[in-house]
Amino acid sequence: MGSFLSSLVNPDADAAATDANSAVIAVHSKEAWNDHWIAHKNSNKLLVIDFSATWCGPCRAIEPTFKALSARFADASFVKINVDELSEVAQRWMVEAMPTFVFVKEGKEVARVVGANRDELEGKVVQLMA
Template sequence: MGGCFAKSQNDDDDSEHPIEFAGGNVQVVSTEESWKEHLAEASKDGKTVVANFSATWCGPCRMIAPFYTELSEKHPSLVFLSIDVDELTELSTSWEIKATPTFFFLRDGKQVDKLVGANKPELQKKITAIVDSGGGHCEEK
């Protein structure tokens, strides 16, 4: 449901329509160093990372971006990241991104779940399951 496949390198699309992939509590990852820092900080804080690998030219990515931002505001105990597959091609390749958007759910830097496509109900369900399982934040009682 709702996914874009990798854009070929020689597509000349000058009609850049920037979409707001950041907002709310979503942090844009623009370097591999930044990616590593976010993962390390989340692990240290006992938080689960939701990583959205997307592209500005991808219609379903643009469609789900406001919903992703909304989820980031509703669930501040999770770390929401946005990665542009065209800006960070090596990182995207290392995570074997075949279609956008692809959402990874990471705990301690390791994948615990994954969702391919702009499926709002499924994204909501996976995030709720993580929060309900206590994966959002480890608090001492």
């Protein structure tokens, strides 16, 4: 009940709590992406890339789910890329709609979820972490 009341007083309280627990890495430059990619591409660790845009309503709607998954699956790496900032990276990954979530292991794409489907996104993370 306390969290319900606090959400009425501060509707962003849940978002702030999610942000504090989030392990999402926001990449804002091609150099930062290249550094992250080089460090990760030979790893068996799951990399989940969220290609989105600030103006995209479905991207904003699924963002809390993506952040919650990053907190829940600490053994995976969750990265957020704004397609307007890093259009070359989005083109390299053939992103044609937003949001697009690309799942990578050992430098290779192993799955993709296009659209803001919470169940499909969570299911794919669970499947690939098993």
